[in-house]
Amino acid sequence: MGRYFHLRHAPSLSTTSFSTGQLAATRLFSGCSPLGMTETIPAEESFLCELQLSEVADHETWRRGRLMLKRGYPKDAIRILDLRDEVRTFAGSPLDALSFYMPLSVIDEFADDVGAARVGGLRCEPGLTDPVIAHLGATLLPALHAPEDTSQLFFDHLALAVSAHLLHRYGGLRAPARVPVGGLSAARERTAKDLLARRIDGNISIAEVASACGLSRAHFSKAFRHSTGTTPHQWLQQHKVDKARQLLSATRLPIAEIAIACGFADQSHLTRTFTRQVGMAPATWRRAAAS
Numbered sequence: 001m002g003r004y005f006h007l008r009h010a011p012s013l014s015t016t017s018f019s020t021g022q023l024a025a026t027r028l029f030s031g032c033s034p035l036g037m038t039e040t041i042p043a044e045e046s047f048l049c050e051l052q053l054s055e056v057a058d059h060e061t062w063r064r065g066r067l068m069l070k071r072g073y074p075k076d077a078i079r080i081l082d083l084r085d086e087v088r089t090f091a092g093s094p095l096d097a098l099s100f101y102m103p104l105s106v107i108d109e110f111a112d113d114v115g116a117a118r119v120g121g122l123r124c125e126p127g128l129t130d131p132v133i134a135h136l137g138a139t140l141l142p143a144l145h146a147p148e149d150t151s152q153l154f155f156d157h158l159a160l161a162v163s164a165h166l167l168h169r170y171g172g173l174r175a176p177a178r179v180p181v182g183g184l185s186a187a188r189e190r191t192a193k194d195l196l197a198r199r200i201d202g203n204i205s206i207a208e209v210a211s212a213c214g215l216s217r218a219h220f221s222k223a224f225r226h227s228t229g230t231t232p233h234q235w236l237q238q239h240k241v242d243k244a245r246q247l248l249s250a251t252r253l254p255i256a257e258i259a260i261a262c263g264f265a266d267q268s269h270l271t272r273t274f275t276r277q278v279g280m281a282p283a284t285w286r287r288a289a290a291s
Contacts, residue, residue, distance in 0.1 A: 001026040001048075001099055004039045004088075011144040015159035016152060016205045017217060018110070021103035023159045027053075027144050028097045034058075035091035041083055045104040047122045048081040049166055050097050051130075051137045058092030061126070069126060076134040079126040080170060098137045100162055110163050111173060114218045119171035132165050148265040149272075151202020153233045160206065160217065183227035184220075188213040192224060196236045200243075200263035206232060236263075241277050244270060248286040255282050 002010025005028050014024035028050075041048075052073045061069040063085040072093075073079070081087045104121065111118045140158055143150040167173040184192065192209050209232060210220035221231070228235055244262045247253055253261070259270035274282045 001028060001101065004041050005030075005035065005095075006038065011147070013140075013144060013147065013150065013155050015156050017156040017159055017207045018106045019207070020105035020109045023103075023106055023163060024101045025140055025144065025155075025159075025162075026099045026101065027141070028095055028099055029053075030091070030095045032094055034093050035089075035095040037090045038088045040086055040088040043086045044083050046083040047102050047104070047107070048083055048087075049100040049102070049122065049133070049162075049170075050079050050081065051100075051133050052077045053096040053098055053137070053141075054094075056091055056093050056095055056097075060090040062088045062090070071127065073127055074129065076129050076131070077127045078124065078130050078133055080122045080124050080166075082121060082123075098141070100133075100166070102163065102166070106163070107167060107171065110167055113216045114173075114175045116173050116175045119167060119173050122166055122170040124170045130169075132169075133162070136162055136165070149269045151233065151236070152205055153196075153202045153236060156206045157221075157231050157233045160221065182223065184213065184223045188215070188223075189227050192220075192232070193235070193239075196232060197239055200236070200240060202233070202236055202263060237273060238277065240264065241274055244274060244282065245278075245285070245289075248282055249289045255286075258282070 001012070007028060007030065010026050010028060012024055012026040014022040016022070052075055055073065055075050057072040059070070059072055060067055061079070061081070102122070107121070108118050136158060143155065183189070191213055195209055195212050196204065206221060207217050210217045213220055215223065224232055230238070240262045244258055247258045247261065255270065256267040259267045262270065264270040264273065271281050274285070278285055280288070
């Protein structure tokens with residue numbers, strides 16, 4: 001996306017949660033300069049949902065070499081592009097947007113996973129304000145600019161949330177009525193937690209944990225939350241902080257070494273997460289525990 005939009009730096013994350021393709025998120029930011037005309041995105045079986053992070057006053061959408069739409073977009077507005085149409089766009093004003101790239105194969109796989117009929121694509125009225133996508137986008141932005149602090153598990157969780165919302169609202173996905181999902185069995189909960197704890201750096205996909213439990217991604221995610229009250233990512237973050245507290249109180253290891261042992265990118269990553277959950281920095285907590 002960055003290359004087609006003539007952007008030298010376009011931070012991006014992609015999920016490994018789907019076996020048939022990758023859902024990717026990319027920040028498209030032209031700074032204070034108008035974006036101008038993009039390259040034509042070659043036709044492919046994919047869709048692009050673009051969330052405007054700031055107002056763009058002058059914007060055009062071109063399909064197969066023809067101008068199809070000319071309008072501005074307010075902040076938090078979205079548009080969905082069918083990339084089968086050889087799309088290009090023009091922005092006569094600065095652009096700041098978050099794009100979610102979703103291949104049709106991923107859309108089909110998600111529908112299959114929840115036992116629903118395939119929807120064939122996504123569509124919406126351009127300029128629609130979507131507070132759900134705006135909230136998910138705001139949650140994702142820090143991860144795009146600090147990927148070293150971001151686990152695969154975290155982005156997989158967000159990617160599934162984005163997929164579910166887009167397919168339900170703009171694809172007409174209707175999952176069949178089912179008996180409400182209960183929690184995991186004791187054995188499956190133990191399997192999931194053991195696997196997450198062994199991969200403490202978070203570089204494991206929801207699909208991998210679900211497969212180890214013999215469940216689909218959607219079923220596993222609901223059952224795990226039902227059993228633990230948290231998502232797999234949230235459970236792992238708490239587990240890492242708990243392990244850090246144990247090492248802080250029982251050893252004299254430097255905090256930088258404890259951070260690496262507990263799956264954090266570095267000491268500052270541990271400090272931010274620990275302070276957010278515990279209410280004080282690791283060094284302060286260690287002194288208080290020792291007094």
